[in-house]
Amino acid sequence: MISPETPPSLSESVPPVVVSFYEKHKKIYIRDVRGWWNTWRWVLVWLTQIIFFGTPWLQWNDRQAVLFHLAERKFYLFGLVLWPQDVFYLALLLIISAYALFLFTAIAGRLFCGYACPQTVYSEIFMWVENRVEGDRASRMKLDKAKITFRKFRLKALKHFVWIALSLWTGFTLVAYFTPVAELLNALPFGLSGWELFWMLFYAGFCYMQAGFLREQVCKYMCPYARFQGVMFDPDTLVITYDAARGDPRGARKKNVDKSLQLGDCVDCGLCVVVCPTGIDIRKGIQYECIGCGACIDACDPVMEKIGAPRGLIRYTTENALARHFSPADIAKHILRPRIMVYTAILVAITLASVVSLAVRVPLKVDVIRDRSLLAREAEDGRIENVYNLKIMNTTEAAQRYALKVDGLGGAEIVGEPSVSVGSAENHEITVVVRVPPDVGNKGANSIFFDIKAFDHDHISVREKATFLMP
Amino acid sequence: MSDFVSDFWNLYVVVIVTGSILACVALLIIQGKATFTPGKTMGHVWDETLEEYNNPMPRWWTWMFVITVIFAFVYLALYPGLGNFKGMLGWTAVGQHKAEVAKVDAAVKPLFDKYLAMDVKAVAADKQAMEMGKRLFLTYCMQCHGADARGAKGFPNLTDSDWLYGGEPEQIKQTIADGRMGVMPPHAQLGADTVKDLANFVRSLSGLPSDSVRAAKGKEAFASAGCLGCHGPEGKGMHAVGAPNLTDKVWLYGSSEATISETINNGRQNKMPAWKEFLGEAKVHLLSAYVFSLSQGAK
Numbered sequence: 163m164i165s166p167e168t169p170p171s172l173s174e175s176v177p178p179v180v181v182s183f184y185e186k187h188k189k190i191y192i193r194d195v196r197g198w199w200n201t202w203r204w205v206l207v208w209l210t211q212i213i214f215f216g217t218p219w220l221q222w223n224d225r226q227a228v229l230f231h232l233a234e235r236k237f238y239l240f241g242l243v244l245w246p247q248d249v250f251y252l253a254l255l256l257i258i259s260a261y262a263l264f265l266f267t268a269i270a271g272r273l274f275c276g277y278a279c280p281q282t283v284y285s286e287i288f289m290w291v292e293n294r295v296e297g298d299r300a301s302r303m304k305l306d307k308a309k310i311t312f313r314k315f316r317l318k319a320l321k322h323f324v325w326i327a328l329s330l331w332t333g334f335t336l337v338a339y340f341t342p343v344a345e346l347l348n349a350l351p352f353g354l355s356g357w358e359l360f361w362m363l364f365y366a367g368f369c370y371m372q373a374g375f376l377r378e379q380v381c382k383y384m385c386p387y388a389r390f391q392g393v394m395f396d397p398d399t400l401v402i403t404y405d406a407a408r409g410d411p412r413g414a415r416k417k418n419v420d421k422s423l424q425l426g427d428c429v430d431c432g433l434c435v436v437v438c439p440t441g442i443d444i445r446k447g448i449q450y451e452c453i454g455c456g457a458c459i460d461a462c463d464p465v466m467e468k469i470g471a472p473r474g475l476i477r478y479t480t481e482n483a484l485a486r487h488f489s490p491a492d493i494a495k496h497i498l499r500p501r502i503m504v505y506t507a508i509l510v511a512i513t514l515a516s517v518v519s520l521a522v523r524v525p526l527k528v529d530v531i532r533d534r535s536l537l538a539r540e541a542e543d544g545r546i547e548n549v550y551n552l553k554i555m556n557t558t559e560a561a562q563r564y565a566l567k568v569d570g571l572g573g574a575e576i577v578g579e580p581s582v583s584v585g586s587a588e589n590h591e592i593t594v595v596v597r598v599p600p601d602v603g604n605k606g607a608n609s610i611f612f613d614i615k616a617f618d619h620d621h622i623s624v625r626e627k628a629t630f631l632m633p
Numbered sequence: 634m635s636d637f638v639s640d641f642w643n644l645y646v647v648v649i650v651t652g653s654i655l656a657c658v659a660l661l662i663i664q665g666k667a668t669f670t671p672g673k674t675m676g677h678v679w680d681e682t683l684e685e686y687n688n689p690m691p692r693w694w695t696w697m698f699v700i701t702v703i704f705a706f707v708y709l710a711l712y713p714g715l716g717n718f719k720g721m722l723g724w725t726a727v728g729q730h731k732a733e734v735a736k737v738d739a740a741v742k743p744l745f746d747k748y749l750a751m752d753v754k755a756v757a758a759d760k761q762a763m764e765m766g767k768r769l770f771l772t773y774c775m776q777c778h779g780a781d782a783r784g785a786k787g788f789p790n791l792t793d794s795d796w797l798y799g800g801e802p803e804q805i806k807q808t809i810a811d812g813r814m815g816v817m818p819p820h821a822q823l824g825a826d827t828v829k830d831l832a833n834f835v836r837s838l839s840g841l842p843s844d845s846v847r848a849a850k851g852k853e854a855f856a857s858a859g860c861l862g863c864h865g866p867e868g869k870g871m872h873a874v875g876a877p878n879l880t881d882k883v884w885l886y887g888s889s890e891a892t893i894s895e896t897i898n899n900g901r902q903n904k905m906p907a908w909k910e911f912l913g914e915a916k917v918h919l920l921s922a923y924v925f926s927l928s929q930g931a932k
Contacts, residue, residue, distance in 0.1 A: 177670075178668050178669060178670040178673075179668070179669055179670075179671070180666050180667070180668050180669070181666065181667065181669045181689065182665060182666060182667075182689060183664060183665050183666060183667050183689055183690060184665065184689055184690050184691065184692045184694060184695045185689040185690075185691070185692060186691075186692050187691040187692065187693065379691055383690070383691060383694065392683075533775065533779055533780050534776065535775070535776045535777060535779070535785070536779045536785045537785075539779070539783070539784075539785050539786070540786075540887070542882055547783075549779045549780050549781050549783075550780075551771070551780050591771075593780040593781045595781050595783070
């Protein structure tokens with residue numbers, strides 16, 4: 163929480179006041195900052211956005227490479243076609259993402275928040291636009307305070323125009339994951355279906371609102387991850403910390419004044435506060451608003467260089483390292499601790515399991531549905547028949563021919579043609595009659611097995627259990 | 634929500650719902666002010682050093698809360714939710730279902746109408762129509778006739794060339810549209826002995842092993858007891874009343890002497906439901922064509 167300016171020790175003497183529980187949001191003006199961590203953030207901005215904006219344009223097998231086709235209920239991912247039955251992989255993906263988040267957070271704090279979260283990434287892009295159009299922090303504050311003039315109107319209009327254009331493109335890109343991008347382009351702007359238009363504008367609207375106006379409030383008041391990532395911290399977690407022992411007492415100083423003033427290294431220039439995207443003062447210790455973006459480090463290091471002090475008054479370090487004066491090597495040694503090993507083990511195991519499972523996945527699914535109404539039937543020759551509907555789902559992108567076999571009861575055989583052709587990525591239903599001699603099996607339910615095997619691919623085969631009723 | 638017997642429950646729901654929403658508003662107003670000591674924490678401490686201050690929320694949170702309250706009232710005005718009040722839109726789940734069904738029906742109508750205008754035999758030769766027919770069959774018919782349409786005990790096989798009421802397209806269509814009532818009257822009054830004779834005779838008609846003496850007596854009983862009235866003098870059956878042909882190998886209930894005796898003693902009642910009202914002419918037409926096509930391989 164943003165602590166008031168009075169140190170806690172004095173707070174006892176401050177009389178309580180009755181105030182509104184809600185107050186108008188104070189806009190934060192963030193100063194632009196350059197530096198090592200900011201460069202990394204921009205690397206990730208480019209990386210994530212090239213992937214996000216670029217993916218829908220990729221082609222694969224004469225179709226869009228990544229397409230979540232809701233109407234067909236198929237997810238195309240490059241060479242992979244996932245069906246609704248594969249929703250299991252979505253669960254795995256979420257588990258992998260969750261453990262990756264746990265692991266990164268336990269090692270180095272809110273890395274996701276600071277570098278990869280869409281809220282951070284889009285805010286960063288929008289702020290870049292703001293900086294180019296309206297100028298630096300001081301000019302922006304002046305412009306906001308100024309009366310409306312033609313220049314102010316022109317700058318504001320230009321900024322919002324660029325923001326809205328970016329947002330609309332973002333919304334368009336999102337929809338392009340669900341409707342092929344070529345169709346979308348042709349349909350623009352008035353041929354879009356209601357839902358396409360809705361989601362495009364919905365996503366664009368939220369992008370504009372959250373990256374343009376709400377910014378740090380999303381992290382402070384809305385985001386659940388922001389709240390629970392602190393739980394994963396421990397004393398060996400790397401977090402961005404102001405080294406109070408080295409910095410305090412703070413104070414301005416002239417150059418080449420000796421240290422006899424008993425001042426710490428902090429010159430109280432306030433740069434770390436004005437570059438902070440959530441508007442906090444890192445020197446008050448770790449707070450839940452801190453998204454671990456490293457902007458304050460980038461702001462502080464050049465100042466330290468100027469006054470001839472070592473860099474890293476504000477730096478990535480751990481609670482233990484501060485308390486026990488660890489060297490970087492010691493910090494590295496403390497990374498391997500039980501919690502990290504467990505996270506890593508689980509993450510690696512689940513990732514491997516998912517990859518293996520996807521690699522050996524049989525691109526054929528069969529559901530055997532016994533006729534509900536017919537129990538058993540006597541054929542003309544006295545043998546017993548049961549009827550089944552087989553739903554055969556060919557999840558490859560080529561037409562396949564399958565051979566059907568049945569076993570499990572002596573003399574069981576399929577009546578009629580024991581093979582079936584299914585088109586590419588098609589769900590085909592066939593009715594199969596199984597006939598057995600009248601004297602096999604038990605009265606009542608018996609287990610039989612259907613073997614469905616592709617003619618020209620040995621590895622595509624499925625064995626499904628079913629029930630055969632004897633009268 | 635509209636079928637409360639007494640008005641009390643209606644009021645009960647109205648009071649609770651509106652009261653809850655108004656309580657939310659009251660909560661917002663009462664909790665809008667707080668005693669706040671600058672710099673003082675709330676007094677909770679976690680993890681040795683983790684503490685919280687009591688800082689104000691941004692004002693737009695309040696507006697979000699107000700919007701949800703307004704939404705609740707607007708929703709309750711438009712949709713059913715307040716006791717017996719039906720809502721201004723008149724929305725019901727049944728109505729929505731009907732509207733959606735009507736939408737689909739309107740979309741597929743041209744397709745069905747195309748086939749309705751065609752002759753059943755022509756429809757039976759149309760590949761797409763037969764795919765549709767199969768899906769309809771698996772939805773409405775397979776419960777009795779089986780997914781492979783080959784019937785079961787008491788339910789006729791539709792894939793052979795043996796028909797109770799005739800296998801011409803118009804007869805099939807009549808069967809599906811208007812249903813059939815197949816009645817074999819009970820003949821227990823003939824006495825157990827005669828029934829056994831008859832059963833042996835009936836078995837002999839289709840070449841099944843039988844007692845030749847009893848079969849000869851059964852032949853006479855067949856005429857005198859009036860069996861031929863429905864099954865015909867040669868036991869070939871009659872489409873007009875749906876009497877089965879007794880000379881072929883097709884048995885609706887079974888061919889053993891015991892089963893045939895049971896049929897003669899107790900009679901049989903069979904019912905094919907009428908589908909015209911439920912499915913409509915177009916689907917019945919398509920199904921007739923599908924059933925007709927099933928029997929074409931058997932000729």
